[in-house]
Amino acid sequence: MELELKDDDEKKFYFKPFGLNNLKGKEWEGAWRDVKWLMPWIKPYSRQGMVAFILFITSVLIAVLVPRIVAFIVDEVLLAKKYSFPQMASLLGILVLLKIVSDIAFKWKVTKIGQSISKKLREDVFNQLGSFPLAFFDKNSSGRVISRCVNDVSNLSTFFTANFFSVVSDLAIITGSVIFLFTLSFKAALIVLVAMVPMVIFMLNVSMAQVVWGRSQRNILSRLSSHTADSMNNLAVLHSQTFSSKWVRRHESLQTLFANTVLRNIYVWGSFSSSHVLVMGLTYAAVIILGAHQLKTGDITLGRMIGSFTYVGLIFGPFLDITEKLNALLNALGSVQRLKTILPAKPEAADSVLAASDATMPTGPIVFKNISFSYRSDTNLFKDFNLELPEGEVTALVGRTGSGKTSLAHLLLGLYPLSAGQIKWGEEDLSSFSAMKRARWISHVSQDLFLFTDTLRENLRLWRQEITDDKILERLKLVGLLEKVQSFPGGLDMIVRTETLPLSQGEKQLLLLCRALLQDPRLLVFDEATASLDQLSEEEWLGHVSKLFKGRTTLFIAHRLETLKLASFVVVLENGKIKKTFRKEVGKSVNEDQIH
Numbered sequence: 001m002e003l004e005l006k007d008d009d010e011k012k013f014y015f016k017p018f019g020l021n022n023l024k025g026k027e028w029e030g031a032w033r034d035v036k037w038l039m040p041w042i043k044p045y046s047r048q049g050m051v052a053f054i055l056f057i058t059s060v061l062i063a064v065l066v067p068r069i070v071a072f073i074v075d076e077v078l079l080a081k082k083y084s085f086p087q088m089a090s091l092l093g094i095l096v097l098l099k100i101v102s103d104i105a106f107k108w109k110v111t112k113i114g115q116s117i118s119k120k121l122r123e124d125v126f127n128q129l130g131s132f133p134l135a136f137f138d139k140n141s142s143g144r145v146i147s148r149c150v151n152d153v154s155n156l157s158t159f160f161t162a163n164f165f166s167v168v169s170d171l172a173i174i175t176g177s178v179i180f181l182f183t184l185s186f187k188a189a190l191i192v193l194v195a196m197v198p199m200v201i202f203m204l205n206v207s208m209a210q211v212v213w214g215r216s217q218r219n220i221l222s223r224l225s226s227h228t229a230d231s232m233n234n235l236a237v238l239h240s241q242t243f244s245s246k247w248v249r250r251h252e253s254l255q256t257l258f259a260n261t262v263l264r265n266i267y268v269w270g271s272f273s274s275s276h277v278l279v280m281g282l283t284y285a286a287v288i289i290l291g292a293h294q295l296k297t298g299d300i301t302l303g304r305m306i307g308s309f310t311y312v313g314l315i316f317g318p319f320l321d322i323t324e325k326l327n328a329l330l331n332a333l334g335s336v337q338r339l340k341t342i343l344p345a346k347p348e349a350a351d352s353v354l355a356a357s358d359a360t361m362p363t364g365p366i367v368f369k370n371i372s373f374s375y376r377s378d379t380n381l382f383k384d385f386n387l388e389l390p391e392g393e394v395t396a397l398v399g400r401t402g403s404g405k406t407s408l409a410h411l412l413l414g415l416y417p418l419s420a421g422q423i424k425w426g427e428e429d430l431s432s433f434s435a436m437k438r439a440r441w442i443s444h445v446s447q448d449l450f451l452f453t454d455t456l457r458e459n460l461r462l463w464r465q466e467i468t469d470d471k472i473l474e475r476l477k478l479v480g481l482l483e484k485v486q487s488f489p490g491g492l493d494m495i496v497r498t499e500t501l502p503l504s505q506g507e508k509q510l511l512l513l514c515r516a517l518l519q520d521p522r523l524l525v526f527d528e529a530t531a532s533l534d535q536l537s538e539e540e541w542l543g544h545v546s547k548l549f550k551g552r553t554t555l556f557i558a559h560r561l562e563t564l565k566l567a568s569f570v571v572v573l574e575n576g577k578i579k580k581t582f583r584k585e586v587g588k589s590v591n592e593d594q595i596h
């Protein structure tokens with residue numbers, strides 16, 4: 001899998017604006033391949049799709065038949081009086097009613113199918129993102145990833161809902177109307193066909209221009225939002241250093257760029273709709289003049305003339321609609337191309353329950369076996385690295401800044417793929433663990449304090465229903481946060497967010513430690529997890545919770561030597577290599593000489 005998501009190349013798409021010669025066979029093939037790629041998501045709805053198709057055909061058939069029937073009523077009923085008018089009028093009424101009903105039913109059906117498909121696609125993208133290694137998120141900004149999850153799937157959703165069928169129905173109405181027009185007046189049909197040539201060329205070019213420009217508009221918008229987000233997130237820096245005029249000017253120039261692209265779009269759309277009105281008006285005029293002339297010479301009946309006139313409207317009317325929707329359709333195909341880079345080739349069964357095999361507790365020591373790993377291809381951070389974390393004991397990992405401690409912890413958590421070697425947990429290979437199994441048996445606490453926007457309860461038990469409030473309160477008491485939490489409005493029911501939780505940095509860290517212990521993991525990874533606590537609080541905390549470490553394999557990364565009291569095994573890391581390891585008595589301090 002490509003780890004880096006690419007931005008769209010504005011120039012490279014299926015088609016280029018202004019120039020029908022760009023409609024190369026290969027590019028149509030590309031579009032078709034993308035639609036085919038979606039098939040596995042569409043297939044489960046084929047039966048419902050058939051119902052929608054029947055409704056669709058009914059509606060289109062009635063639409064193109066109506067002018068033909070009107071011609072018949074005028075000629076045969078009103079003028080020739082061959083049939084009874086009320087009977088024919090009620091037949092027409094019933095047909096129109098049937099069309100209205102089938103239109104509504106069709107839209108409802110298609111929207112329902114479209115929503116189900118997009119829901120599944122969104123779930124799959126979300127699940128897939130969860131299974132990506134951290135390296136993926138290092139390489140792609142969150143904005144870009146979110147745009148895949150939200151915008152691209154929404155684009156597709158419009159594809160599946162009204163747009164696709166609306167374009168197909170417009171095309172069917174145009175084709176059917178041209179055919180029926182030939183049966184009414186051959187010459188009028190020829191006039192319409194000639195007038196359609198410039199209309200089709202305009203339509204294709206404007207749609208394509210809109211796709212390309214729409215894309216640049218979105219790119220500018222996303223730059224504007226990341227500029228705003230940067231400003232919000234770094235207000236302290238901007239205020240304390242300098243709210244630089246350059247920074248503000250960058251915002252202004254992005255705004256101008258955005259306004260210009262919007263104006264350009266409006267200009268193109270305006271020119272197109274005026275040309276549309278002009279071509280349609282001229283065609284109407286030509287058909288009326290021809291009709292009037294033919295009426296005089298007796299080459300056409302009044303009914304047929306009215307019918308032909310109505311068909312002109314039916315044929316030209318949908319052009320504006322198609323142009324507008326084609327833009328959305330082409331965009332949707334662009335979204336399929338982007339989604340293809342992150343989605344698996346077919347829908348995946350949701351993996352939200354712990355499989356029985358994953359629920360069995362892994363046992364044994366954790367062994368790094370000849371592992372190699374690098375962030376960049378040119379340098380290895382770890383090469384043929386070997387280490388064993390004894391089962392059920394606390395291993396302290398120390399070393400200078402940048403020596404690779406966090407990286408080692410991340411490898412243990414499966415956040416980055418190894419370039420060689422294995423990490424084994426007893427007999428099992430850690431890389432074979434499912435995401436659910438990892439989440440069940442491994443807990444990680446780092447300095448990054450992150451809370452989900454949900455109740456405090458769910459933040460602590462991580463949606464595991466079997467963890468009761470009593471258990472949560474007991475653990476909160478253990479880390480010394482019970483009174484604080486009880487003073488919150490709503491207590492455990494309070495909705496929290498990382499930024500708004502009324503706790504100090506150290507208290508937040510205690511909360512996360514509490515969360516890790518509540519999960520009852522077999523492997524605990526603490527990466528400077530107590531760094532925000534003052535020494536006294538840290539000692540107090542360690543004193544309280546040390547009994548909870550019993551039986552759990554723990555990797556404790558810490559800078560403060562006092563923290564290492566808990567450990568029975570110490571590993572000193574230097575530049576990705578083990579400098580030394582030694583065993584010690586739990587509770588005994590480590591001194592500087594021992595780790596140098």
Ligand SMILES: Nc1ncnc2c1ncn2[C@@H]1O[C@H](COP(=O)(O)OP(=O)(O)OP(=O)(O)O)[C@@H](O)[C@H]1O
Nearest residue numbers: 138375376381399400401402403404405406407408
């Ligand atoms: N996401 C990353 N992409 C590229 N290189 C990285 C990344 N994270 C860390 N590194 C590099 O890997 C090396 C080890 O970093 P690591 O974060 O593992 O060190 P550490 O021992 O945890 O340091 P500290 O004590 O400061 O937390 C560093 O030289 C750093 O430049």
Ligand SMILES: [Mg+2]
Nearest residue numbers: 405406407527
């Ligand atoms: Mg670190």
